[in-house]
C-alpha cells in the first residue's frame with residue numbers, strides 16, 4: 001500500500017506541492033492528470049526522492065519516511081524509500097553505453113547484488129515481457145523511441161519495486177509509437193501492478209485507471225474513480241480542464 | 251658523393267641509434283609514467299572539485315590554479331634546483347616525473363571535470379532511481395560516458411606531453427633532446443642532428459595518434475546523443 005500525507009515541496013520561495021494526501025491500494029492504478037506546471041512530475045519525483053520533499057510523510061511498501069523542512073533525511077532512509085519505486089521517465093534516460101540487456105541488469109547487479117547469471121535471466125524475461133527479447137543486444141541509439149521506452153519500463157521493473165511511476169511515458173514519442181508503449185502499460189495493469197501514471201492520453205487513462213486525480217497549482221482538485229471524474233466531475237475546475245484537453249485532442 | 255654529404259650521412263646514421271635509445275630509455279618511460287600517474291591525479295582532482303565538501307574542492311582548485319598559472323619549466327626548476335634548499339633532494343628522473351605528473355593532473359582534471367559536467371542530469375537520475383548511490387552512479391554510469399568524451403582532449407594532452415618531456419633536459423635528464431644536444435656539441439651539425447631528433451619525436455607521436463584512433467573506435471561502439 002502507498003500512503004502519502006501532507007506532502008509539500010517548495011523550490012526556494014515557490015511552493016510547488018501544497019499538501020498532497022493520497023492512498024493507493026496494492027494492485028491499483030492511479031492516473032494523475034493536470035495542466036502543465038501543476039506539479040505532477042514533482043509529485044512523482046518526491047515519491048522516488050529524486051526531489052527531497054519539504055515536509056510530509058511518504059510510505060511505500062515496507063519503507064516509511066517523514067520529511068521535515070529543518071532536517072536533511074538520512075541517506076540510508078532515502079535509499080530504502082527510493083528502492084520501493086521504479087521510475088519511467090518521459091525522455092527514457094536509458095544508459096547509452098549499455099545494451100538493452102545491460103540496462104535492465106544494472107540495478108540488479110549494483111543495488112540488489114544479484115549474481116550475473118540470474119540478473120541476465122531475469123533481464124531477458126523482462127525484455128520478453130515488453131516485446132524486446134530479440135533486441136537485447138542493441139544499444140539505445142539503435143532502438144526506436146517506443147522500443148527505448150519499453151526498455152525503460154523493463155529497467156524500472158528490474159528492481160522489483162512495490163510501485164511503478166510513469167511520468168508522461170509517451171509524450172516524447174511519435175504518435176505511431178505511442179500505442180506499443182501503452183499496450184505494455186495496460187498489460188502491467190492487468191497483472192495487478194501498483195502504478196502511478198502521469199499522462200495526457202485520456203482514453204488510455206479511462207481504461208487503465210482505478211482512480212484518477214486532478215492536480216492544479218500543487219493541490220488535488222478532485223480524486224475519484226474514472227467514471228466519476230470523467231463523466232460526473234464534481235468540481236468546475238475539473239470540467240474546465242477536461243474540456244480544454246478534449247478540445248486539444250479533437 | 252661529395253665528402254661533405256658522405257660525412258653528414260655518417261653523422262645521421264651514427265646518431266640515429268643513440269638518439270632512438272635515449273628516446274626509448276627516457277622520453278617514453280617519462281611520458282608513460284607521468285601520464286599514468288597524472289591521469290589518476292586528474293581524476294581525483296576533478297572529483298574533489300565537484301565534491302560537496304567545500305574544503306576539498308577548494309584545495310583541488312588551489313592546486314590547479316598554481317600549476318596552470320606558472321610555467322612548467324619553472325615548476326621543474328623549483329622541484330629539482332629549488333627544493334634542495336629545504337633539504338629535499340630528488341634525482342633528476344623522479345623530479346621530472348613529479349613535475350610532469352602535476353602538470354597532467356591539473357590540466358587533465360579540467361578536461362575530466364568538463365566531461366563529467368557534460369553528461370545529462372537524466373543519467374544521474376536514472377541511476378539514482380534504480381537505487382544506486384552517488385559513487386555507484388559515478389563509477390558505473392557517469393565516468394564511462396565521461397571517459398568517451400575525454401578521449402580526444404586527453405589524447406592531445408598525451409601527445410603534448412611527449413614533446414614537453416624535452417624540458418627534462420634542463421634538469422639533466424638525458425632524454426631524447428638532451429642526447430641531441432650532446433651529439434651536436436661533438437659534431438657541430440645542429441641542423442642535421444636536431445632535424446633527426448624531430449624525426450624521432452614525429453615517429454613517437456604518429457604511433458600515439460594511431461593508438462588514439464583505436465581508443466576512439468572502441469568508445470564509438472555506442473554513440474551517445
Ligand SMILES: Nc1ncnc2c1ncn2[C@@H]1O[C@H](COP(=O)(O)OP(=O)(O)O)[C@@H](O)[C@H]1O
Nearest residue numbers: 011014016034035036037038039040041042043
Ligand atoms: N528544480 C526546480 N526548481 C525550481 N522550480 C521547479 C523545479 N522543478 C519544477 N519547478 C517548478 O514547479 C512547478 C511544477 O513543475 P512540474 O512538477 O514539472 O509540473 P508538471 O509536471 O505538472 O508540468 C513548475 O512551475 C516548475 O517551474
Ligand SMILES: [Mg+2]
Nearest residue numbers: 040041042168
Ligand atoms: Mg511534468
